[in-house]
Amino acid sequence: MKYQLKKIYPLFFLLLFVTRINAQESLGGYRLEKCIDYALKGNNVIQQHNSEIGESEYKRKEQQSQLLPQVSINSQYDRYIEIPSTILPGEIIGQPGEKISVQAGTKNVLDLSARLEQVIYDPSLFQGIKIARSNVELQRLRKSLTEEEVIYNVSHVFYEVMSSEEELRVVDTISLKQEELFQIIRQKVSEGASRPIDLNRIQVNINNLKLRKKELINVIFQQKNYLKTLIGMPIEDLFEINYTSSELIEIADIFPSVTGYNYIGLDILEKQKDIIGIQIKQEKRKYLPVLSGLIAGGYQFQSDKFQITKDPWASSVVVGLRLRFPIFDGFAKRNKIKQLRFQQQNIDFQIREKQLELDANQRNAINQLQTSYESINEQKNNLLLAEDNYNKTNLLYQEGLIDITDVFNTESTLFNSKISYIKELINYKKSHIDLLKSQGRLRNNIKAVIK
Structure with a gap:
């Protein structure tokens, strides 16, 4: 034992x-x-x-x-049911003192444009x-x-x-x-x-x-x-x-x-x-201030009838600078x-x-x-x-x-x-x-x- x-x-x-x-x-x-x-x-x-x-x-x-660079392409089409009027002075047509209403433009407007913007400062x-x-x-x-x-x-x-x-x-x-x-x-x-x-x-x-x-x-x-x-x-x-x-x-x-x-x-x-x-x-x-550069260009077509042809196209090009200077923000x-x-x-x-x-x-x-x-x-x-x-x-x-x-x-x-x-x-x-x-x-x- x-x-x-x-x-x-x-x-x-x-x-x-x-x-x-x-x-x-x-x-x-x-x-x-x-x-x-x-x-x-x-x-x-x-x-x-x-x-x-x-x-x-x-x-x-x-x-x-x-x-x-900030690049954008824009397009815009406008169809005017009624063409807007512009008021002109009567003197241009021999009616001094009168206001003449004249419709200017076409019924169809087509815009095509490109834009490049670059921040510089x-x-x-x-x-x-x-x-x-x-x-x-x-x-x-x-x-x-x-x-x-x-x-x-x-x-x-x-x-x-x-x-x-x-x-x-x-x-x-x-x-x-x-x-x-x-x-x-x-x-x-x-x-x-x-x-x-x-x-x-x-x-x-x-x-x-x-x-x-x-x-x-x-x-x-x-x-x-x-x-x-x-x-x-x-x-x-x-x-x-x-x-x-x-x-x-x-x-x-x-x-x-x-x-x-x-x-x-x-x-x-x-x-x-x-x-x-x-x-x-x-x-x-x-x-x-903020400074930026701009390059933009485009084409515009205007016609009373929407029939795109070689004419009447108009072109434009713009080059510029944009300066924004803040003054007061409350x-x-x-x-x-x-x-x-x-x-x-x-x-x-x-x-x-x-x-x-x-x-x-x-x-x-x-x-x-x-x-x-x-x-x-x-x-x-x-x-x-x-x-x-x-x-x-x-x-x-x-x-x-x-x-x-x-x-x-x-x-x-x-x-x-x-x-x-x-x-x-x-x-x-x-x-x-x-x-x-x-x-x-x-x-x-x-x-x-x-x-």
Whole structure:
């Protein structure tokens, strides 16, 4: 019997999940890096940004097209039911003081013309092109910020799934030991060496573990579906995560100090401020004259009978310049400029607020990383103590020196210690992600986290 108990209760390893992780590496599935790559290509919000970038590119081209010659061809046909009259002075026909009504023209008039107009100088248009170009850059920055957020969210949810799966494996291991213990205690009860109440208490433990397993399976199911949504994968597709031992248990005791940050959200605010600055220049340029050149020509046919012949066609060609000089618009441009200056001021406030927020986030992330590292070491020590107590308690129980209750208590402590240790490891990885995000370095340094 002593040999059987020793066989059933082997020494729990410090990291129960490592053997399973190493075995899992050959099973395929989605590693964190693969999930992130999938998300950067399939996330719906990122795809929307791609569409917005394409739209802004064509808006820029639309704005630039106004610098090219504008060519148009026009045609017009008029059929006069009654030819309009023109009033002429009577002096031209020897009737001074009289007004003579004379019908002039023909019943059919056909006009064909072509017109080419080229902007020579329009300072407002030039600023508009700069705004369109800056809007393309702004859309690209917004896409980069969304990618940063997607990487952050995917990483956090991935680690949540990892934590739940590791807890589930601990539950399975403890359940297996409980089932084996149940069989041994039942044999001891039949031999009169143990009490039936001990058997009942083990059964309660087994039932509680089964309930916890069902809860974890449901949680993992929901977490995976959420992760699928983040990366843009159809919900009905099969999906399993895969990770190596280094992704979970490797930690470093080197912590960065508070440094600067290169947060894309700040770049977006700066770009918005630049665009408003260009808009202000554009409104000021509207006070300046606009010069354009014109070339136009056409043919006109007039006849009382609509019978197109070689005659009577008349041609015309005109070449000229057009100068438009704005004088007064009711202070519309001035009021627009003041609005833009207030918008610029508001962005300055947002930039300062964001800088304070980023500084606080970075300091909090560094502190959390240090705290998590210290907690990992404490949880590791607790796990070693719980494991040692559990082994010693088993030996005492085998010798009949203690009650089964003590075995249950130490087993529960060992179970909780393993779960706490796993969760603290996950918290450390999350803290690392938080730190990189607060510094604006997550997009380019994600491999340092998932190595």
